[in-house]
Amino acid sequence: MSDTTQNGPMLAADGTPLKRSLNRALRRQKLRALMLIAPLLIFVLVTFIAPIADMLFRSVENQIVSDTLPTATEVLEDWDHTTGTPPGEEVYEALYYDLYLAAEARAHTRLGTRLNYEYTGVSSLFRSTGRGLEDLGEEYQDILEDADDSWGEGAFWYELMTGTGDTDASLVREHRARLQALENARLTGDVGFAPSVEIMELLPQTTFAYTDFAVFTALMDEDVVAEEDPWEGVYAGLAQDLQTADLSGYDGPGAEALVAAQQTLAEQAEPINYTAFFESEDEDWLNPDIWATIQTYSSNYTGGYFLNAVDMQLTPDGIEMRPDGQRLYMVLFQRTLFMSLTITLSCILLGYPVAWLLANLPASKANLLMILVLLPFWTSLLVRTSAWKVMLQQQGVINDVLVWLGLVDDAARLVMINNQFGTIVAMTHILLPFMILPLYSVMQGIPPSYLRAAKSLGATNWTAFWRVYFPQSVPGIGAGSILVFILAIGYYITPEIVGGRTGTFISNRIAYHISSSLNWGLAAALGAILLAVVLLLYWAYDRIVGIDNVKLG
Amino acid sequence: MAATSDSEAFVAFERVQKSYDGETLVVKDLNLTMPKGEFLTMLGPSGSGKTTCLMMLAGFETATYGEIKLDGTSINNIPPHKRGIGMVFQNYALFPHMTVAENLSFPLEVRKMGKSERETKIKRALDMVQMGDFAGRRPTQLSGGQQQRIALARALVFEPELVLMDEPLGALDKQLREHMQFEITRLAHELGITTVYVTHDQTEALTMSDRVAVFNDGRIQQLAAPDTLYEEPENSFVAQFIGENNTLEGVVKEISGNTCTVQLDNGELISARPVNVTEVGQRTQVSIRPERVETNKERLQEGAHLLKAEVLEFVYMGDIFRTRLRVAGNDDFVMKTRNAPDQERLKKGQMVEIGWLPDDCRALDA
Ligand SMILES: Nc1ncnc2c1ncn2[C@@H]1O[C@H](COP(=O)(O)OP(=O)(O)OP(=O)(O)O)[C@@H](O)[C@H]1O
Numbered sequence: 001m002s003d004t005t006q007n008g009p010m011l012a013a014d015g016t017p018l019k020r021s022l023n024r025a026l027r028r029q030k031l032r033a034l035m036l037i038a039p040l041l042i043f044v045l046v047t048f049i050a051p052i053a054d055m056l057f058r059s060v061e062n063q064i065v066s067d068t069l070p071t072a073t074e075v076l077e078d079w080d081h082t083t084g085t086p087p088g089e090e091v092y093e094a095l096y097y098d099l100y101l102a103a104e105a106r107a108h109t110r111l112g113t114r115l116n117y118e119y120t121g122v123s124s125l126f127r128s129t130g131r132g133l134e135d136l137g138e139e140y141q142d143i144l145e146d147a148d149d150s151w152g153e154g155a156f157w158y159e160l161m162t163g164t165g166d167t168d169a170s171l172v173r174e175h176r177a178r179l180q181a182l183e184n185a186r187l188t189g190d191v192g193f194a195p196s197v198e199i200m201e202l203l204p205q206t207t208f209a210y211t212d213f214a215v216f217t218a219l220m221d222e223d224v225v226a227e228e229d230p231w232e233g234v235y236a237g238l239a240q241d242l243q244t245a246d247l248s249g250y251d252g253p254g255a256e257a258l259v260a261a262q263q264t265l266a267e268q269a270e271p272i273n274y275t276a277f278f279e280s281e282d283e284d285w286l287n288p289d290i291w292a293t294i295q296t297y298s299s300n301y302t303g304g305y306f307l308n309a310v311d312m313q314l315t316p317d318g319i320e321m322r323p324d325g326q327r328l329y330m331v332l333f334q335r336t337l338f339m340s341l342t343i344t345l346s347c348i349l350l351g352y353p354v355a356w357l358l359a360n361l362p363a364s365k366a367n368l369l370m371i372l373v374l375l376p377f378w379t380s381l382l383v384r385t386s387a388w389k390v391m392l393q394q395q396g397v398i399n400d401v402l403v404w405l406g407l408v409d410d411a412a413r414l415v416m417i418n419n420q421f422g423t424i425v426a427m428t429h430i431l432l433p434f435m436i437l438p439l440y441s442v443m444q445g446i447p448p449s450y451l452r453a454a455k456s457l458g459a460t461n462w463t464a465f466w467r468v469y470f471p472q473s474v475p476g477i478g479a480g481s482i483l484v485f486i487l488a489i490g491y492y493i494t495p496e497i498v499g500g501r502t503g504t505f506i507s508n509r510i511a512y513h514i515s516s517s518l519n520w521g522l523a524a525a526l527g528a529i530l531l532a533v534v535l536l537l538y539w540a541y542d543r544i545v546g547i548d549n550v551k552l553g
Numbered sequence: 554m555a556a557t558s559d560s561e562a563f564v565a566f567e568r569v570q571k572s573y574d575g576e577t578l579v580v581k582d583l584n585l586t587m588p589k590g591e592f593l594t595m596l597g598p599s600g601s602g603k604t605t606c607l608m609m610l611a612g613f614e615t616a617t618y619g620e621i622k623l624d625g626t627s628i629n630n631i632p633p634h635k636r637g638i639g640m641v642f643q644n645y646a647l648f649p650h651m652t653v654a655e656n657l658s659f660p661l662e663v664r665k666m667g668k669s670e671r672e673t674k675i676k677r678a679l680d681m682v683q684m685g686d687f688a689g690r691r692p693t694q695l696s697g698g699q700q701q702r703i704a705l706a707r708a709l710v711f712e713p714e715l716v717l718m719d720e721p722l723g724a725l726d727k728q729l730r731e732h733m734q735f736e737i738t739r740l741a742h743e744l745g746i747t748t749v750y751v752t753h754d755q756t757e758a759l760t761m762s763d764r765v766a767v768f769n770d771g772r773i774q775q776l777a778a779p780d781t782l783y784e785e786p787e788n789s790f791v792a793q794f795i796g797e798n799n800t801l802e803g804v805v806k807e808i809s810g811n812t813c814t815v816q817l818d819n820g821e822l823i824s825a826r827p828v829n830v831t832e833v834g835q836r837t838q839v840s841i842r843p844e845r846v847e848t849n850k851e852r853l854q855e856g857a858h859l860l861k862a863e864v865l866e867f868v869y870m871g872d873i874f875r876t877r878l879r880v881a882g883n884d885d886f887v888m889k890t891r892n893a894p895d896q897e898r899l900k901k902g903q904m905v906e907i908g909w910l911p912d913d914c915r916a917l918d919a
């Protein structure tokens with residue numbers, strides 16, 4: 001059958017090398033096995049791995065600044081924040097047109113919110129300025145339209161910008177990409193506009209602004225560009241261009257109107273000054289700190305959320321601690337760890353004897369006890385937590401009994417809820433079964449003859465327990481502790497209900513950032529740190545105790 | 554070794570009773586005394602109360618009634634760890650989280666012994682069971698026989714005067730078992746320890762012990778040295794339980810001193826030695842060991858009984874022949890004959906005459 005010559009590879013019946021045909025056979029088996037677990041795999045991937053990956057990504061993602069202010073951040077790169085002076089006119093100029101499009105797309109407030117995490121007050125700055133952007137262009141629009149009505153016609157503008165010679169679509173492509181980034185959506189469809197090369201050279205700022213207008217009008221408003229009147233910002237661009245443009249060589253569409261407009265503007269209007277405009281909108285625009293913040297956060301990825309999550313911040317001068325009053329998360333992390341440990345410890349203390357009883361009582365009594373242990377599982381979490389509220393509150397059952405017994409004065413009822421104590425009590429109760437069950441299953445595997453042997457060798461009850469029984473139950477304690485601790489560290493509902501101000505966990509803060517403050521980046525960073533802490537502790541546990549020592553059954 | 558008087562009793566059970574559920578007695582009126590240095594085996598069928606007795610002696614169960622004495626003082630109220638009794642468990646109960654040396658060190662540590670003293674004792678105990686090289690191993694890294702020896706060493710390392718063993722060889726194969734039987738008896742005698750040994754296995758009981766206590770139904774049926782037990786069983790349970798045994802049923806016709814006449818159920822009359830038949834007319838089981846039955850008349854001594862028998866089966870076993878016969882209506886009558894040159898090899902269906910000495914034939918209770 002198979003060839004077994006001295007040196008050649010072993011051959012299968014059909015002459016192929018045995019190894020290959022074995023691999024082929026195994027591959028088919030593996031594939032079939034994979035198909036069986038495929039539904040679970042896909043489920044886990046979609047509902048577990050993907051959200052975690054997304055969360056990790058969100059915790060460092062920071063494209064919003066460069067997406068919203070692409071030109072301004074680019075120009076700002078050359079500015080040196082240490083000089084203590086605001087950046088030059090070219091930055092304000094770029095800011096104007098970036099912000100104009102963002103305001104049309106209503107994306108500027110989002111950026112304001114984002115930067116507000118880093119510098120308080122930026123949010124309102126962006127919001128108020130967004131409303132006033134049109135004022136600058138309107139001034140020039142009025143002067144131009146008074147002189148020549150055609151400046152108010154969309155068709156005239158379209159003709160002027162399109163020209164008669166060559167056109168260049170690359171600017172349109174660029175601006176379409178900008179809009180897509182702002183809108184966070186893929187925008188397809190024909191813009192129906194491309195600026196003429198000649199005009200682009202003659203009136204660059206106008207072309208820039210008009211392209212923004214054209215792209216937005218065609219793709220977002222879904223109107224025909226030629227039929228719409230341009231934005232006020234386009235007039236501002238024209239005013240700027242005409243200050244310096246040399247129209248002598250131009251004889252395309254609207255050439256006369258342009259020459260007339262240059263004259264009119266030179267006579268009737270102040271030269272355009274973006275810096276002065278922003279200053280008049282809000283003096284804060286001249287504050288170098290704001291610009292430093294924008295500059296610091298203009299990169300696409302940032303560690304800012306993580307720094308924030310550990311009470312630090314990224315300032316233009318580097319990383320530093322937050323001011324005392326704003327430190328919050330380290331305390332919360334410490335508290336979460338401390339309380340989770342306390343809960344785990346109380347679970348061990350309370351659960352160990354119960355598990356011991358379970359493992360050593362005769363079957364009928366053990367079953368009854370088991371039902372009592374499992375009973376909490378069959379009750380809604382909310383009911384159990386609320387029950388603790390009833391028990392522990394100041395007018396609650398326990399206080400009433402203590403007062404009735406005279407142990408506590410009616411005026412000085414104990415505060416046992418809405419603080420750490422309440423959270424620890426309620427969560428210990430809720431998580432206790434997770435400690436008892438693994439402990440029980442481990443203890444059940446310890447034959448009573450070990451204790452007897454120890455005693456026959458002269459050990460007292462305590463020594464026999466401590467040196468013989470306890471070490472063998474450690475795997476159960478390990479398994480229970482890992483379960484309880486990991487469940488506790490991410491617990492949300494119970495601390496939310498009974499935690500009050502001092503008994504809340506980091507998870508409550510995460511929930512707040514997810515659903516109320518909408519700072520998902522920070523929430524993601526906090527979650528990622530929590531995940532890292534759990535993995536770290538797991539690793540440490542593995543190093544110290546050994547994870548194979550954990551027995552769940 | 555004969556039963557000893559109370560004054561030299563090292564271990565004594567006095568009218569001990571035990572009930573677990575308050576309804577049935579698992580141990581009924583147990584009386585037993587052991588002198589120092591004796592190797593006593595408790596033998597009996599499953600559920601006869603052997604382990605229970607051992608546990609009461611070790612202190613893990615309390616006697617419902619009666620007294621247990623160790624070296625003259627009652628130990629009923631002494632907790633197990635103060636009794637100083639070494640114990641070998643059926644599953645060895647070596648602590649899995651400790652090495653062999655730590656297992657052996659445990660009883661010494663709880664006795665607050667110094668380190669150097671502990672080490673010499675551990676070494677001596679390990680050498681005693683020829684396991685000196687295994688001090689650093691975990692119990693799970695040892696074979697069954699090795700674990701057994703460590704368990705033995707652990708029970709002996711703190712030099713107890715009394716050692717209890719509950720079926721310590723139950724899990725071993727035949728060869729290892731025989732080897733360990735030898736080791737245990739050797740150690741017990743060398744160290745002069747008093748030993749109570751529990752087993753199911755009658756060969757083990759007969760080969761190892763000074764005396765054997767046969768348990769059944771919560772009572773000691775007979776307590777005697779192995780040879781006495783085998784040759785002079787006091788009742789039909791012991792006769793059946795120990796070794797192979799032929800029984801013929803009948804009624805006592807006449808008793809006179811050391812002999813009685815029994816009429817078998819087929820009407821034949823035989824004489825036997827009365828053991829626990831007391832009156833004429835009583836039903837009885839007559840017991841004869843298979844190796845005491847003969848067909849060869851030349852080998853039969855004077856005064857032997859002769860009965861007709863039909864050969865039902867003849868098995869050649871090498872050193873002996875085992876022949877199944879129909880005798881007096883009993884189809885399971887077995888005869889074992891030595892493979893000697895003059896020994897006839899019987900054929901199936903052949904009619905023969907068999908015989909035995911009246912002294913080997915014991916009339917027991919029915
Ligand atoms: N803890 C217990 N609770 C109730 N009944 C028990 C208990 N232990 C033993 N018994 C009963 O007591 C009787 C004697 O048990 P014991 O263990 O002494 O038998 P044994 O002679 O050691 O049997 P084996 O040879 O099978 O080990 C049995 O009928 C058993 O069912």
Ligand SMILES: [Mg+2]
Nearest residue numbers: 603604605719
């Ligand atoms: Mg037993």
